[in-house]
Amino acid sequence: MLGTVLTVTAGATVATPVAGLLARRAIVRSGNADRLRINSNHGIDEQSYVTIGGLDHWLSIRGEDRANPVTVELHGGPGSSNSILAGVSRDWERHVTLVRWDMRGTGKTLRRSGADNQGDLTFDQLVQDAVDVVEHVRERLGVRRVVLMGCSFGSAIAMRIARSRPDLVAAYVGADQKIFDGGRDTSDYYATLDRLEQAGKKKELATVREMGPDQRAWSAEQFSNFSRFASASDPHTFAAMKSVVMKSLWYSPLHSLREIIIFFKSFMVSAPVLPSTAFLDDWADGTRFEIPFFVVQGACDLVNTPARARTFFDDVQAPVKESTLIEDTGHFAVYKRPEIFLDFLLTRVLPALLGTRHPAPGSKRDTEPALRTCxxxxxxxxxxxxxxxxxxxxxxxxxxxxxxxxxxxxxxxxxxxxxxxxxxxxxxxxxxxxxxxxxxxxxxxxxxxxxxxxxxxxxxxxxxxxxxxxxxxxxxxxxxxxxxxxxxxxxxxxxxx
Known part of the structure; x- marks a missing residue:
């Protein structure tokens, strides 16, 4: 979704003399690798490829204690891998076992098989892949249900699983929540036009005007263009991409220089997923959830606006629901302020969990809720x-x-x-x-x-x-x-x- 914006930011970064840049990168990556190391006897740190839907998918499972609740995170984009953000979310792994997955068309999954061998790149296929990933994680870690966390575009996938498969999901967390309404609300389109006009971006303004407000008529390329322009004209989001996303990508000990190139390529490869999403309607799919429902949004997010997320949230019926805003942040709010999200996770989300682990026959877990305490x-x-x-x-x-x-x-x-x-x-x-x-x-x-x-x-x-x-x-x-x-x-x- 944000590929071109990130590419522009990257161009500014590599303007620094190459030798010094690479030397600095090596030093910082080494320190980050030390910080990511999990030394706990009860911890887990696995990166592997799992065959799902006929394709090898890259998965990471990390945490200080295998007894902690399991959180499966679905990244945004499509094509925006969150594996680069491992350093930002390191403290979360002291309280949950965090599972990250590069979807088909994204990151290490894309590199493994190549762009021409990613299979069916559709929204429905990504939803099915996500279900299969959760099933695999349940089996691998011996849990009955997981906390399902969707980020931006990934929240649209995660919310559909949370609604239809409460047998797999103990609680839903939407970060930078994406809401679809079948194209009824065109306010984001006109707001982007206003920002481009105020910024004097004549070329971009003409492109968006030519597209028109009806997303159901847009091509994959037009979706990509609009996402770039909307993000680049949002000051909080653009700042977060420079200070959080690009910095994390460049200094990630989990990613080689070649994989940085793959990171940007992922947006282009994944773009064909977008046109079909214009017909999705979250209200039509249902607002009743059988599990706790949480939303965390940047108060200044102009990409996925908190107003639209709140409108849907107000209609949600769930046993427990809570929405919170992270002040002075835009998109990527939970990564801009990871300590605030961790507090929300500890004080709101995790206490709402009940019975998320498989009970051993005859054990106390048969009768006691299996909530991990702090x-x-x-x-x-x-x-x-x-x-x-x-x-x-x-x-x-x-x-x-x-x-x-x-x-x-x-x-x-x-x-x-x-x-x-x-x-x-x-x-x-x-x-x-x-x-x-x-x-x-x-x-x-x-x-x-x-x-x-x-x-x-x-x-x-x-x-x-x-x-x-x-x-x-x-x-x-x-x-x-x-x-x-x-x-x-x-x-x-x-x-x-």
Whole structure:
């Protein structure tokens, strides 16, 4: 979709003396490769080709912990591989196992078989390919359902799978959400005309005027031209392509110089997919989803406007739905501000998951929802000879996330227990201590000052201005601190004599 814009940006980059440019590239790529390395014993880092629909497709599966929820990401374009963005999204892999796929006609999949051997390049074929990829990932990682994340054009594919195959998808996330309406809304066309006219782009303006507002009559070349002009005239999107996309492509340790050329070629090879999309209608296909539905949009996106995405979102019926805007961003919002998206993922998307993994016969997973919780360190200092048992029993929406975890602690301290970060989470933290006059201080720090309703049992709970709760318990007694707590709650405990 953005091939020519990226090519123009690339031209400015390579104007730097070649020798110095390549030397700098080698140094930065080496550092990026170190940052991408996964050293966890429970992690996964696989890149391979999988035969789907008669074609070898390139897949990447990366994450720090195989027990984390699985997120399958569908890139945009068509032809805009997200594998170049591995460095930008590196922190996501600490919380999810991230699966990336180069669609037919794109990136490493294109290079593997060549442009003439990509098979049926149609929208329906890409949807079927995506279903097959999810099926493969389920089998490979032993999960029942995945979080399906669609980016820009990929969101149109992902949303159709989320709607029709809730047996495969635990939650849907649309980033830079693309909405089709069968060509009824032509506001994007006229907005692009206005921007081109204001910028004095006479040649581009004439080209777009000649095309007319009815996309159903456009050729693949005309779709490509319009996408280029719309993106290049959007200041936030153009800035993101220079600072995020081009920078990531040039310094990607996963891509050779030849694959940079393939990256740009992918847009041209994938363009034949576009004309048939003019007849798609998301409202006609249905607004009811049986799974949680999330949309993340750049507030200043002029390519896939937040207004159109919001119009569809308002009509969506889903068990859970939430839409958010990332301020001061255009297209590629979640990659321009990956830390904001990660917070949304941790506090909104992942807590909505229930039962996404295959239960082993006779295991606790048969009866307990398999939501991956976020570990939050709890540190406790004990007097000489003292001891304490701490039990974290997290539940959400009335359902237990995992069995209560009881941790015996001796004077060696510190230790960690598992709690969950979630606004409507009910966490019961129970401390059982010995020693005469034992005193437990449970401090709660939060980015939000939302109302907290503290309750205590066999202890005195006092809310402090700092947002902490001072829990005093007599020796050989016990106490409990209960929520609900606000977002990003961090627990710290100290036991002193």
């Amino acid at each position: 570990p939050i360190p709890l540190k406790m200092r004990l007097p000489r000879g003292g001891s304490v048992n701490l039990t974290a029993d997290p539940t959400i929406m009335g359902q237990r996330l995992r069995a209560p975890k009881s941790v015996p602690v001796d004077s060696q301290g510190p230790f960690a227990a598992v709690v969950v970060r979630r606004a409507d989470l009910d966490v019961r933290l129970r401390c059982d201590g010995d020693g005469e006059g034992a005193r437990h201080l449970v401090g709660v720090q939060s980015a939000s000052e939302a109302d907290r309703r503290w309750t205590g049992s066999a202890c005195l709970v006092r809310r402090l201005l700092t947002g902490s709760a001072d829990v005093s318990m007599p020796g050989a007694s016990s106490g409990a601190l209960a929520g609900p707590f606000s977002d990003r709650t961090v627990f710290a405990a100290q036991h002193t004599g």
